[in-house]
Amino acid sequence: MFKFFNTVASISVTELQEKMKGTIHLLDVRTPNEYRSGHISKAKNVPLNKVDGYKGSLTEEVYVICQSGMRSKKAAKILQKKGYSVVNIRGGMSQWTGQIRGGK
Template identity: 60%
Template structure:
């Protein structure tokens, strides 16, 4: 089987899409999520992502992009339409809820 590239977008591209109210899951741990997250994002820690059933195209974010890439691969393997957010919250410059900001 050939390796498929993981579909991904930048944090800037995701910020532009926020007006469309996209489905976003944040795969960080709950304490990380509560310290600051994108408005409308749902917290689904990486360890639980295999039980998550996206109903629509879903953007996956974490702190740096590593866990979200793993989560994206898991969900893609299960047939879901998911897109990794490169750079994660470390690269996010938009508004956040909770925590500082």
């Protein structure tokens, strides 16, 4: 799947809430402290500086979220280069209105 300019697909937090009714792979690329202060329950914390080492299934779509959408976009480009099908969450946690949980 080749795209010009290596653009990353993106969806809004509203679209993410719809997708969460099913099973999705959601990576939260914020720092561990930010993650502990509140995250989406299905999200796995893989900080941006460690995303290059992420090992997941290349056959499943990976959704990436951060605080505003900037770090997740960077993370999405890194993962895309590694062969993952990635979707960035626009607006990030700052626009998320669904439930969040604290801790790990």
